[in-house]
Amino acid sequence: MKLLVGKFLAGATTLTIAGGIAFAAQAQESAPENLIPGEQSQSAAPKSFDAAFPDMVSEPMVQGDLVAKIVPLVQPWSVRNAQSLAAVIDGIGAEGLDPKDYDLAALRTAIASGPSQELDELASRSFGWLVEDLRDGRTPMDARKQWFVVDRDRDVLRTGDLLTQALESGDIAGTLAQLTPAHPDYAQLKAALAKTQDPAKRKLIRANMDRWRWLERDLGSQYLITNVPEYQLRLTVNDKIISTYRTIVGKPGRTATPQLAETVEGVIFNPTWTVPQSIVKGEGLGAKVLNNPGWAKAAGYKATKGENGWITVVQQPGPANSLGRMKLDMPNPHAIFLHDTPSRGLFNQDDRALSHGCIRTERALELAITMAILGKGATKEEAVEVATSGEYTRVPIVKEMPVYITYFTVATDINGKLATFKDIYGRDEPVLASLDQPRVSNRANETDEEVIVIEDDLRTS
Known part of the structure; x- marks a missing residue:
């Protein structure tokens, strides 16, 4: 609120x-x-x-x-509680954060002088900074390139409430510990950080630990999550991977796939594809469809020309449809979604940054049927029937199904082992640079970066 x-x-x-x-x-x-x-x-x-x-x-x-x-952000601290806070700060490097960001020397000086207003203010301030970094991430928003995820944790885990909880319980460490990401991949990164001595590797691990803090702590009981540089999609239920799918993602540059957290609202079987005007007009497809009806029918294209001369081309469901046999309906201002493709041989390539932003998924029909069943929109029999009907059908997802499009360059791979992935979009550099700078206050939880609406030119790749 x-x-x-x-x-x-x-x-x-x-x-x-x-x-x-x-x-x-x-x-x-x-x-x-x-x-x-x-x-x-x-x-x-x-x-x-x-x-x-x-x-x-x-x-x-x-x-x-x-x-x-409205909870006060400065509250009375006992020496014992302040000592516990100092101990947390002293060991915060284990979470990939830097003790020097939290004014530890000044806090210890105030502790040595005993209870005072200065101790209350110093300890409350350091505690608040720890909450902000553990809950929201240390990286400032301008270093999170093409990051459009809104983290609602700050509305649920409010700083003042946590301060009250910590001081009343005396469990400073336990209160702060509840802010660390719950996903098992974060624990793997933390364990790797503890074993790594190389400064560059440690820094890269720290950057990717912070990326987990950018997300909400609770991702949900069932969700889709794709790590763009890994070219993999996971269907996860109760933190267990049910199945994985290779993906094709956006080409580097303006059509790079952004990082999103959206909700799948429906599964569209046998979708139509409204061809972008960059192809209809820019590449002359509209005129070609109107002038070659036999070719257009074989390719599944239907064109209409308005009184003002504007041509609209829609590709009908079928084996040649550029969206393949399914797409996941996940409304967002970027026009990004997950879908099938008729060019399935591309999944055999190692470098699969080939699309204009949307994410193409292997075994897409299997995924679509599974989603329809898990989302309680259809039984298995119903989902198979609509999938094989050849007709456009939208099956609503009744049970919430988030989808997270993430970007981790050090992460657990689909085999459960920690791996490093190529930074295909160059997004590491600003995050790594921010780790060398003093922590930044007043970090917004929403970016003002340009929203790029992708016109996924599927026909050309």
Whole structure:
């Protein structure tokens, strides 16, 4: 639940939020314009602890049956709790993070002086930074190239709530540990980091550990996940791989496959393909279809010409259809989806970065039937019937089925062994460079990078 707050005014002592909620604040001109309950915006680096952490009164906000509290981000720390926090920071290298990012020396100095406001502020700030990096990832958004996944963990695992939990329980390490990615691949990377001494290899492992933190901690009970540089797709149920499929992904450059987290809403058997205008007009396909009806029928093309002269070409279902015999309906602004292809021999190539962005999948009909059954949209018999009917049929996915399009250059392969994959899109460099820079505050959880709508020119490859 998000709450939008108006701009702080210099010298103001309170802010009234819609609904009559107010909290005290030592407001500064440089303070943020927006706050989320339980979160501290870090859009400007304050020059004092008071400016960094204004005291906030915990008052409930009621919207219907929902109640959310504004939780203070600076809370009292005992020496014992602060020592536990210092121990976590000292060992945070095991998670691929750097202890120097969390002001450990200053924290230890404050601990030696005993309980104080300075200790409360330092410890609360370091704890908040750890939460942010463990939950959301350390890499700033501008270093995550073509990353369009929205991580909702910050809305569920709020910093203020976690701080309260940690201090009330006294289990600082356990509270922070619940933020680390639950996927078994992250554990494999962590184990490899512990065994690796080579600085370059350690850095690459750390970068890929952080990529797991960019995703939501809970990926769901059943989902599809594809690692683009590996050219593999996995169907996973309860963290167990049910089946794997080789893939063909986007060519490097403008048609590189972006990183997405979407939801499959349906399986389309025997799809039609509306040909992009870059082919209809740009390559003259429209005129060819209209002028050669025999050829067009054999290829499955139907063309219509409007009064304004605009030609639309749709390829009908059939063995020559460029989408093959199925596509997964997963609406997204990039027009990216998973589908079959009639050019199945391409799956035998080692380098399969060949498409214009969409992901082509081997054994696609098997995948489609399995998806229809798991999604409870059809029985096995029904799915086989529509798949072999030759007619366009959309089977809805009733049970949620996320699909994650990821990019890991060090990851567990389909045989369960850690492997390194070619950085086909050059996305490692900015992530690796960010590890050498001081941690960045005020990291947005959504990118403002350009959304490239892919017109998948399937006919030419």
